[in-house]
Structure formats: structure tokens, C-alpha cells
Amino acid sequence: MGVQGLTSYMEENRRLFFKDLKLSNTTLVIDGCSLYFRLYFTSGLDQQRGGDYDSFANLIQQFFEALSTCNIRPFVLLDGGIDYTNKKFPTLIQRAKSKIKEADALSRGSHGSILPLLTREVFKQVLYSLHVPFIQCVAEADWEIACLANQWNCAVLTMDSDFYVFDLKGGYLPFGFFQWQNIGVCQKTSERYIPALHFSINKFCARFNHMNKELLPLFAVMAGNDYTSAGSMETFFSRVTFPQSGQPAYSRTQARIDNLLHWLSQFTGPEQAMDAVLQVVGDSARDITRALLSAGMQEYKLSHSNLERYFTHGAAVTNLPEPVRALPDWLRAGLSSGRLPSFVLDVLVLQRTILIVQVENCRLPSSHAASLPIRQVLYGLLLDGHRKPLQGRGSKQRKAASANEGSPLHSVQEFDRQSLDLSGSHVQAVLPRGLQQLPLEKMNEVPLPVRLQVLLETLGVDESIATAVLPHLSLPVCVTCYWLSSCKPKPDLQMVQALLLGIVYGELCRLGGNQRGPAAGYPGVGAVCDRLGRLRVRAGERKGLDLDVAHAYSQWQSCLWMSFYLNQLLCCPLPEPECTWLYSGTFAHRAVKEMKGGSTPEALLAGAPFPTQLYSAIQGAVWRSVGAGFFASSSGKKRRGRRQYNVGGATQRPPPTQGVVNRFALLTFDDDNSVEV
Numbered sequence: 067m068g069v070q071g072l073t074s075y076m077e078e079n080r081r082l083f084f085k086d087l088k089l090s091n092t093t094l095v096i097d098g099c100s101l102y103f104r105l106y107f108t109s110g111l112d113q114q115r116g117g118d119y120d121s122f123a124n125l126i127q128q129f130f131e132a133l134s135t136c137n138i139r140p141f142v143l144l145d146g147g148i149d150y151t152n153k154k155f156p157t158l159i160q161r162a163k164s165k166i167k168e169a170d171a172l173s174r175g176s177h178g179s180i181l182p183l184l185t186r187e188v189f190k191q192v193l194y195s196l197h198v199p200f201i202q203c204v205a206e207a208d209w210e211i212a213c214l215a216n217q218w219n220c221a222v223l224t225m226d227s228d229f230y231v232f233d234l235k236g237g238y239l240p241f242g243f244f245q246w247q248n249i250g251v252c253q254k255t256s257e258r259y260i261p262a263l264h265f266s267i268n269k270f271c272a273r274f275n276h277m278n279k280e281l282l283p284l285f286a287v288m289a290g291n292d293y294t295s296a297g298s299m300e301t302f303f304s305r306v307t308f309p310q311s312g313q314p315a316y317s318r319t320q321a322r323i324d325n326l327l328h329w330l331s332q333f334t335g336p337e338q339a340m341d342a343v344l345q346v347v348g349d350s351a352r353d354i355t356r357a358l359l360s361a362g363m364q365e366y367k368l369s370h371s372n373l374e375r376y377f378t379h380g381a382a383v384t385n386l387p388e389p390v391r392a393l394p395d396w397l398r399a400g401l402s403s404g405r406l407p408s409f410v411l412d413v414l415v416l417q418r419t420i421l422i423v424q425v426e427n428c429r430l431p432s433s434h435a436a437s438l439p440i441r442q443v444l445y446g447l448l449l450d451g452h453r454k455p456l457q458g459r460g461s462k463q464r465k466a467a468s469a470n471e472g473s474p475l476h477s478v479q480e481f482d483r484q485s486l487d488l489s490g491s492h493v494q495a496v497l498p499r500g501l502q503q504l505p506l507e508k509m510n511e512v513p514l515p516v517r518l519q520v521l522l523e524t525l526g527v528d529e530s531i532a533t534a535v536l537p538h539l540s541l542p543v544c545v546t547c548y549w550l551s552s553c554k555p556k557p558d559l560q561m562v563q564a565l566l567l568g569i570v571y572g573e574l575c576r577l578g579g580n581q582r583g584p585a586a587g588y589p590g591v592g593a594v595c596d597r598l599g600r601l602r603v604r605a606g607e608r609k610g611l612d613l614d615v616a617h618a619y620s621q622w623q624s625c626l627w628m629s630f631y632l633n634q635l636l637c638c639p640l641p642e643p644e645c646t647w648l649y650s651g652t653f654a655h656r657a658v659k660e661m662k663g664g665s666t667p668e669a670l671l672a673g674a675p676f677p678t679q680l681y682s683a684i685q686g687a688v689w690r691s692v693g694a695g696f697f698a699s700s701s702g703k704k705r706r707g708r709r710q711y712n713v714g715g716a717t718q719r720p721p722p723t724q725g726v727v728n729r730f731a732l733l734t735f736d737d738d739n740s741v742e743v
Contacts, residue, residue, distance in 0.1 A: 068227030070290040071319035076230060077242070078320060080263065083270050084243070088250065088259035090136040094239075095215040097207065097224030098144040098200060102189040104225055104241045105129060107179055114172050114425050114611050115603070115651025116619050117182025120575060123646040126192045132246040136258045141377055142193060142200035143207040143214070144186075144404065147411030148418065150205060150389055153361075157292045158420060162481060163488045165423045170486055172425045173611060180425055183623045184645045187630065190404045191644055199377050202404040204390050204411065208232075213371035221264065230265060231286045231366050233279055238265040277331040284336050287362030288343070289323055294362050301347050302355075336363065376402065389415040394507040400634075407631050413448045418479040420488075426620040427613040432483045433620035436552045438493065440628040441480075443524045445495035447504055447635060449476045498523040510637050518639035521632060526551060527691055532640060534687040536680075541633055541640045542569060542626060542648050543684055547691035549625045557618040559697045564657035565622065565649075566688065567667050570681045571598040572647030590674030598670060601660060603652040615658050623649065 076083055105125050112118045133140050148158065168178030193200050203210050212232040215222045222229055225241040232238075243263035250259050271277040288299050308325035316324060333339040340359060344352045375381035382395075383402050390398065393414065400406035412419045421434045434441075476495040481488055497504075498520050504512055522529055525548040532540040546565065550557070574595045626648070633640055660670070667685075671677040689696075 068229075068291060069231065069286045071317075071323055072227040072230055072286075072289065073225070073240075073242075074317070075320045075323045076227070076240075076265070078316070080243070082273055084263040084265055085269070087239070087262045087264040088252065089138060089221075089239070089262050090252075090257055090259040091138075093139045093141065093218055093220040094133070095211055095218070095220060095222050096140050096142045097211055097222065097226060098142040098189070098193075099186075099207070100224040100226055100241060101129070101142070102126070102185055103181065106181060106185060110605055112603075112651045113178070113180050113182065115616060115655045116424070116623055116649060117185065118602075118650050118652055119182070119184060119188045119646050119648070120572065120650055122185065123188055123192050126189060127196065129246055130196055130198055132249060132260065135249060136260050138260070140198055141214070142198060143211050143373075144190070144200060144202045145207045145408070146203040146205050146401070147408040148205070148416060148420070150387060150411075150415045152416075153293050154206070159481070159488065162420050162423065166428075166483050166486055166488060169423045169425045169483075170428045173428065173613060173616065175609060175611065180423065182651070183422055183424055183620075183627050184630075184649070187627075187645045191646065193404075200404065201373060201376055201383075201402055202408060204383075204386060204401075209365070209368070210371060210373060213368050214373050216368060217371045217374055228286070228291065228366075230267075230270070231282045232368065233267055233282075233366075237267075239263070240265065274327050274331040277327070278333075278335050280336050281330045281333065281339055283363040283366035284339055284343075284359060285326060285330055286366065287359050289326060291362070291365075293365060294358060298358060299355075301351055302343055306346050394509075396510045397506065406634050409631055410448060410635065413445060413478055417449070417477070418481075420481040421483075423483055424620040424623065425611075425616055427617040428483070428486055430617055431554070433617060434482050434624045436549065436554070436621040437624040437628040439496075439552070440524055440548075440625065440632055441478075442493060442496045443498060443520070444628065444632050444635065445476070445478045445493065446497040447509075447520075447632075448506060449478070449495045450497060509635070512637075514639055517636040521629075521636055521639050524632060525629060531687050531691050534690075535683050536573075538641045538643050539569065539573070539684065541629060541643050543687050544640070545626045545629045546622070546688050548629070549622045550688070550692045550696065552625070553618055553621045555614070555618075560658050560661035561615060561618050562688070562697075563661050563667050563685075564654050565619065566681060566684050567598070567657050567670065568650055568654045569648060569684060570671070570677055571595070571653060572650065573680060574598070574677060576644065576647040588674060588676040591676055594671055594674045594677045597673075598653070601653055601656045601670075602650065603656045612655065612658070615655055619649075619651070619654060 106122055109121075109125055111121055111125075130140065149155065165180060169180045170178075172178040172180055190200075190202075208226060208228055211222055211224065212229065212234060216233075216235050219235050221236040221239050222234060223239045223241065223244060229238040239262050245261040248261060250261055251257070252259060267279050267282070271279050271282075287294050288302070290297070290299070303322065306329065309328050330339050333342065340356070343359065344356060347355050372383060372385045376383055382399065386398070390401075390411065393401075397406065397410070401408065401411065409419060421432070424433055426433045477492040478495065479490055480493050481490045483489075504516070504520065509517075518529070522532065522544065525544045527544045527547045531547060532544055535543050546562075550562070574591060577591075630642075630645070633642065657670075661667075667681055668678065671681055
């Protein structure tokens with residue numbers, strides 16, 4: 067993300083380019099994607115076993131509590147869909163390929179950085195619970211972040227080196243130097259503050275002979291960013307003679323950055339510098355180089371933000387690109403509010419998506435193969451349900467969305483792992499049996515029974531299965547039934563028991579099983595929750611990974627991920643579950659070992675009736691769906707489809723969850739255009 071090598075160069079020269087700051091009593095615009103990446107990867111949370119979402123959610127809460135303590139008002143902007151202009155597509159493909167290799171390394175006990183599949187959904191749900199104002203942008207959020215911060219004259223918190231290039235009035239606070247866990251107290255006023263390092267573009271340019279800051283976009287493009295590679299300027303670097311300015315301790319990339327900055331500082335502005343660059347590359351590359359540099363520099367040109375009224379008055383987002391402007395109002399509102407995934411934009415605008423890699427057995431087919439039928443229905447509802455052609459999808463976009471001339475009219479080009487490489491294929495969009503068409507323009511007006519039928523038909527379960535458990539657990543239970551019929555290789559009994567036990571453990575934690583929440587009224591719940599909590603794989607015990615278990619649970623997460631999106635697109639005919647409490651990788655993997663060592667769910671839940679009843683209801687629904695002989699069968703192939711069951715008895719319901727104390731309520735607003743979900 068950003069300019070290649072610039073972050074390490076800045077950190078090497080932190081004493082020159084930054085000043086100490088005690089941040090408090092201010093507005094702060096936050097790069098949401100940078101935040102959840104930073105929080106997850108720097109906190110020692112599990113990556114090998116599919117993630118620990120509850121620990122991650124707790125970390126997010128702590129972060130925003132720290133801001134509140136220092137009277138810092140956060141506004142979060144999230145990236146949206148894949149860049150509809152296709153300028154960044156080669157970079158995205160390259161990143162996806164590198165993530166496959168990192169996931170493989172993690173599966174073998176080596177190093178890598180893989181964000182668990184549901185991290186973004188957990189992040190958004192926690193923001194909702196805390197009432198932290200946020201928006202999901204149409205495409206990459208960098209430009210919108212910079213424009214909004216300038217309009218409010220406040221700083222930006224991110225870890226993207228592009229923000230060393232944007233001309234920010236309030237400056238840039240790199241996450242690496244934002245000490246939110248080390249709150250200080252001012253001796254004179256007793257006010258609390260967060261120690262940080264502040265970057266100012268004026269201070270930076272002063273170090274380079276008071277360089278014209280308008281030269282920085284040219285520098286970024288020449289050095290290589292997400293839209294241009296450093297290799298595209300190799301002719302220039304091989305011919306130019308730089309002044310001797312680099313420090314001996316610099317790496318090759320850092321030395322190139324330093325040399326380029328000193329070289330550019332001799333020019334009065336970008337026009338003169340551009341002429342000098344073109345003179346170096348020569349006539350043969352003059353036109354190509356000019357076009358490349360000119361287009362790249364435009365990415366850093368800021369203007370007025372149209373998001374202020376969204377945050378202050380709940381107004382609809384305006385000045386949208388044509389492909390997005392053509393979408394139905396309810397869908398655009400759902401995308402902006404984060405109630406719908408940016409995945410929808412990728413499918414509708416580009417008919418293309420890159421599936422997120424997981425840590426799994428790379429010798430087997432991708433775990434996303436299990437959720438393929440769910441994605442096909444998603445594609446069908448989006449593409450077959452939206453008959454009106456998107457006005458913005460011109461010839462270039464059509465060619466990008468359909469690389470093969472013979473591909474079906476309604477299909478999506480998916481990029482997914484195949485062995486240790488990234489492979490693209492066209493996936494046919496379908497609709498559930500007996501359903502002719504659901505108009506996307508009026509999906510939010512379709513009767514609930516129809517939307518529920520579509521969801522249950524896709525998952526191959528009967529409505530009685532969905533109603534056999536607590537409402538907010540209906541979707542994960544239905545997904546588990548679907549997973550058992552589609553998972554390859556078929557999971558064994560202990561894997562399923564451990565997964566269901568994890569859902570129960572998450573529910574107990576959600577209710578405050580340690581004598582602090584509603585479940586405290588159920589005798590013995592706290593002791594059971596403590597006992598289950600001790601099962602988790604600790605940080606020092608994480609060597610060695612059972613690839614069979616990892617692959618099976620990766621398939622379950624993929625099925626949940628796509629079912630979660632399908633449920634959102636259908637305006638939530640089943641209550642949206644809190645992803646935070648549905649899966650803990652360190653718990654589930656350790657629980658499998660316990661089961662295979664002779665423990666039983668009943669023994670681990672002993673001592674309190676409520677956890678046992680909850681597990682019994684969930685397991686009973688799953689067992690009725692897949693059939694009594696599922697685990698005794700030598701064949702993993704099961705027919706999917708609607709099943710009729712007579713589910714007797716009523717499920718005991720615990721008291722409602724206590725509300726979260728909300729310190730950001732004054733920053734929220736009512737969005738009249740949001741879809742009700």
C-alpha cells in the first residue's frame with residue numbers, strides 16, 4: 067500500500083521528519099482498513115487457525131475507549147469495492163498471489179500475515195455497537211480520507227505511505243507511532259492524551275531545500291506506488307546522475323528515494339521537473355512516460371469532500387461514479403452504511419471478484435469451493451435481478467469483466483487459489499429452483515417469506531431447522547448443515563462437536579458468562595465459561611497445525627462468509643449473527659484434540675443446565691438436518707435439498723443482552739436512506 071519503500075525511509079529519519087504530539091480534544095479521520103490490519107497483526111492474535119474474533123473485538127473496543135478517554139472524536143472510512151477503473155488491478159492480483167504463499171507458509175509453521183476471513187465483518191459490527199461513525203466508500207478510501215480531513219482541518223490516522231504525499235492541512239499520524247495503549251496525563255490540566263508522532267508536509271519539504279510540495283506526487287509516481295511500478299521508470303534511474311546525498315546505512319530502495327527527493331528539489335515545480343525527466347528518458351519513451359506520470363499525479367490531487375454531510379446530517383453520498391449511480395437507492399444506502407458488503411459492487415460493476423485466501427491445506431482444492439453454490443445464487447440475484455445495464459460499464463469494463471469471449475452473459479470472473487497459484491475462472495450465475503426473478507431494484511420490498519425461502523433453499527435446509535435454535539444463531543446453524551453436505555473431505559464427528567461447542571462458548575461469552583451479564587442468572591454458567599476458556603491454545607503452544615482441521619474449518623468460514631452476504635442482500639430474513647462470538651480458532655482446534663482424547667461436550671458443559679440445553683438444541687437441529695447416519699456413512703456425498711422435519715419442544719431463551727455503554731452516541735445520525743435489516 068502506498069509508495070514502495072517510503073515508510074521504512076521515513077522511519078529511518080523519524081527525528082528529521084516528525085515531531086512529538088500529545089493528541090487530545092480533536093477530531094480524527096481514521097483509515098478503517100489500516101486500523102483493523104494494524105490491530106490484528108500487531109497484537110499476537112491467531113492467524114493459523116482461522117482467527118480469534120472475540121479477542122479482536124475486545125481490542126477494537128479498547129482502542130476506541132482510549133480515544134474517548136482523550137476526547138478524540140473518530141470518523142472511520144473503509145475501502146469499498148475493487149477499483150472500477152481497473153488501474154490498480156495488476157497490483158491487486160500480485161498481492162493475492164503473495165498472500166497465497168504467506169498462507170502456505172503459515173500452514174507449515176513458518177511466517178506470514180493472513181487476516182482471518184471474517185475480520186472486516188467483526189470490525190464493522192463492533193463499530194455499530196459502539197456507534198462510531200463510519201462509511202464504506204465506493205472504492206479505495208485514501209482520496210476520500212484526505213479530502214475529508216482537509217475539509218475538517220484535522221489529522222489522518224493510517225499506515226499508508228501515500229499520506230506522506232497528500233497535502234494534508236492537519237498532517238498525518240502513522241499507526242506505528244500512535245501509542246494508544248500508553249495514555250499520558252498533562253500535569254498542568256490533568257487532561258489525558260495519546261502520544262504520537264506527527265508528520266507535516268511543510269516540515270518535510272523544508273528538509274529538502276524547501277522543495278515545492280507540488281513535486282511530491284511526481285516523486286510518488288516515479289518511486290513506484292499502487293498504480294505504477296518502480297520498474298516502469300527503470301530507464302530514467304539507469305541514466306540519471308544523482309547528487310551524492312544518500313546515507314551509507316540506507317538500503318538500495320531507501321537510497322533511491324533519498325536521491326530522487328534531492329534531485330527533484332532542484333526544480334521550481336512539477337512542470338520543470340517533468341521536462342527534465344522526459345529529457346533523461348529520451349524521445350523513444352517520451353510520450354509513454356509523460357502519460358504515465360501525468361495520470362499517476364492526478365491520484366494525489368485533492369478537492370472538496372462530499373462526505374461531510376453524510377456524517378453530520380445523514381445525507382446520501384453524492385458525486386458517485388456513473389456505474390454506482392445507476393444502482394438502486396436502497397442498495398447504495400446499504401453499501402455506504404456498511405449494511406451491504408463491497409463484494410456486491412465488485413460483482414455488479416466489474417462482474418469480477420478476488421476471493422480472500424485462508425490458511426488451509428494447499429494440496430487440496432480451495433476452501434471456497436464449498437461455498438460455490440451460495441456464491442452462484444448471490445451472482446444470480448445481483449446480475450439476473452438487475453436487468454438494467456450499468457451505464458458506466460463501457461467497452462473497457464466489459465472486456466475486463468469478461469476476459470473470455472465465450473463466457474456466459476451472466477457470469478462472474480472469480481480469482482481463487484489453485485494449488486499455490488492464483489487462477490481465474492468464470493462462474494455461472496444461477497437462481498434457486500422455482501424462482502424466476504427477484505428484482506434487485508425492489509429487493510427491500512419483497513415479502514419476508516419469499517426472501518427467507520431463497521436463503522433456506524440455497525442452504526438446503528428446512529425452516530424448522532432455522533426455528534429450532536435461538537433466532538440469532540439460526541444462520542450459523544443453517545450454514546453448519548450446509549457445510550456438512552458440501553465439505554470435502556467430510557469432517558469427522560469430533561470436528562463438528564468442537565465447532566458447535568465453540569458456538570456455545572461464544573454465546574456464553576456474549577451473555578457475560580463470567581458473572582457479569584444476563585447469563586449470570588443461570589447457576590454455574592460462569593464456571594463452565596471459565597472451564598471452556600482454559601481450552602484455548604495459548605500463544606506459546608501454537609506450534610504445529612492440524613491441516614485437516616484447518617481445511618475443514620476454513621470451508622465452514624467460507625460458507626458462513628457467503629451466507630452472511632446472501633442474508634444481507636436479502637435484507638436479513640434471518641437475524642444477523644454477531645460474528646465476534648461464532649468462531650475462535652484457538653478454541654476450536656484445541657477442542658478437537660480434547661474430543662479425540664476422550665472428552666465429550668456433555669462433560670465439558672457439566673455443572674450448569676443452560677449451556678447443556680443450548681448445545682443440545684444446536685446439535686439436535688444439525689443432526690436432524692444431516693440425518694442420523696451421516697458420520698457412520700463411508701461416503702461423504704449427501705443429497706441437499708428441502709427436508710421436512712417435525713421439531714418438537716420449545717427452546718429456552720435467555721434474557722436479552724445488556725446494552726454496551728456508548729461514548730460516541732453524540733456523533734451518530736439517522737440515515738433515512740438506509741435499508742432496514
